[in-house]
Amino acid sequence: MYRITGLQLILLCAVPFVTILITLLFLCLCCDNGKCLKRYRFGKEPQQKKKESITSSLIYVTPKKKKKNDLSLSDINRGLPDTFVIPGTPPAHREVVACQQPPISNPRIMDRQHSMTSKLDPTTFDPSSDMYKPPPEPPRKKSLVEGPSLGILNFELKYSPDMNLLTLRLIEARNLQPQDFSGTADPYCKVTILPNCPKTMQSKVLRKTLNPQFKESFVFEIPEFDIHRQTVKIQLYDFDQFSRDDYIGDVLLPLDNVDLSDKLEVWKEIKKLKEKKMKNMEVPNLGDIMFSLSYLETAERLNIVILKARNLKQVSEKKDPDPYVKVSVFHAGKRLKKKKTTSKHSIVHPVFNEALVFNVSKNFLKYLKLEVSVIHDNRVGQNEVLGKVIVGPDSHGEELAHWNDMITSSKAVARWHRLFP
Structure with missing residues (x-):
């Protein structure tokens, strides 16, 4: 009797199965034109050909919808395509309609002015304009004292007729002249109202400065009927620790023609008085x-x-x-x-x-x-x-x-x- 081995048995069972599988694959290729096999490609896909330009295509594909106000200048200059396809028609009966779009212009962008950071064109400046002319200098009043200028003093005056009080506020001095080889000064002021108020008040000493900021106030009691007969006298000195203080200069302001109905700010030059005026205006020397x-x-x-x-x-x-x-x-x-x-x-x-x-x-x-x-x-x-x-x-x-x-x-x-x- 003829014996069948195990290998022969496996081959007898596998042949029908392989035949059936080949038949099914053949049927799939014939019915679906091989599209089902495209899903199972092995290895890298070949590079796709470059797409044709939008203007050469008959079918216009609308781009992705942008957000509101998301319009760039390149989108405006690019324009719209020359041809459109009427949607809703079958592929075989699509009707192509030519549509020429007018150029789009944005006057808001075209008329934009130059930025503040952009370069200026010097040829556009008008040198005759008042904008580039220096302001006129204020007229200088004639000084009440003679001699070279030794700086300038700023102070305020305010008179209260109800209380008969004259308030003098020292603000600052500028461009004082140094009195020794150090090139600086330790200035202070002595304030008095002459001739009815011989009392002298003194400011604090400011160290090593030629532009002192005093910011001190002094109050004098003067009757209203006598206020315009007075003269404000401010003496400036350079403090010296080891000897007598150096005299810098004086500021005099007669109040005969001064309007004290409101607060008055004054800038006065510092001058050295002549000997005769010094004797007449000086507070008595008591030693x-x-x-x-x-x-x-x-x-x-x-x-x-x-x-x-x-x-x-x-x-x-x-x-x-x-x-x-x-x-x-x-x-x-x-x-x-x-x-x-x-x-x-x-x-x-x-x-x-x-x-x-x-x-x-x-x-x-x-x-x-x-x-x-x-x-x-x-x-x-x-x-x-x-x-x-x-x-x-x-x-x-x-x-x-x-x-x-x-x-x-x-x-x-x-x-x-x-x-x-």
């Missing part, structure tokens, strides 16, 4: 006094050493004063303590060299002020005050500088001070 200040924190003691005085005024034409110095400690307008030196007989340049000591706590020191007065000891009648100076944290000028030096220094600091009425 100077020299004393030292020191504060010992551990013992809480304020030491004032009265050294000497000079150029004290005479009591009468033929009599020199008998001066002594009284130092008073004030707080909130009240005198707390006072001490005085011995009297010197008939002398205008006395030398005292006496120390006056006050017990003052450190926390209380910033609320005090010292009044140093030179007094004539009249043994017959009432004593006469020859002059005084006030030193404290609320003072100005040399007095304030002396007080601050005492606070910051551990040693005694001596200075000359001018006596005021």
Whole structure:
């Protein structure tokens, strides 16, 4: 009997199956023209041919819809195609209609002006225009004083007729001339109203500047009927720690033709007055006094050493004063303590060299002020005050500088001070 092996059995079963599979593939190729096999391509696809241009095609494909206001200049210049296809017709009966579109123009884009960052064309400028002409210079008033200019001072005046108060506010000075080889200055101002108000007020000292910013106000009491007879006088000095302060110049403003109904801002040149005018306008010279200040924190003691005085005024034409110095400690307008030196007989340049000591706590020191007065000891009648100076944290000028030096220094600091009425 003929035996069938395992291999022969497998071949007998596989042949019909392969025949059936080949038959099905052949039928698919014949019925579907091979389109079903295109889905199963192996390897890389060949490069597609470049698409023909839109204008050469009969079928117009509309681009993707853009958002509102999403129109560029290239889209406008590109235009629309020359031919359109009527939608809804079958492929075999499509009707092609020629449609020539008018050119699209955007006047908003065509008439756009140049940007601020674009280059300017110098040929378009008109040199005769008023825009390029410098403004006319204001007419300069004739100065009230003679001599070369030493800078310029800015201040304000305001008068209150209800309270009879004239407020003078120092603002600034510019282009001051240095008085020594350092090339700079330590300027301050002395303000007075002449002739009815001989009282002189002093500003603070500003260090190492030729363009100081003062920003200080001074108030004078003047009756309304007498205000136009007054003259504002501002003296500028250069502070010197080791000698007498250097005189810079003066600013004078007579109020006879000045309208004070509203706030008035003034710019005036700084000039040096002639000797005759200086004598007529100068506040009376009452002399100077020299004393030292020191504060010992551990013992809480304020030491004032009265050294000497000079150029004290005479009591009468033929009599020199008998001066002594009284130092008073004030707080909130009240005198707390006072001490005085011995009297010197008939002398205008006395030398005292006496120390006056006050017990003052450190926390209380910033609320005090010292009044140093030179007094004539009249043994017959009432004593006469020859002059005084006030030193404290609320003072100005040399007095304030002396007080601050005492606070910051551990040693005694001596200075000359001018006596005021």
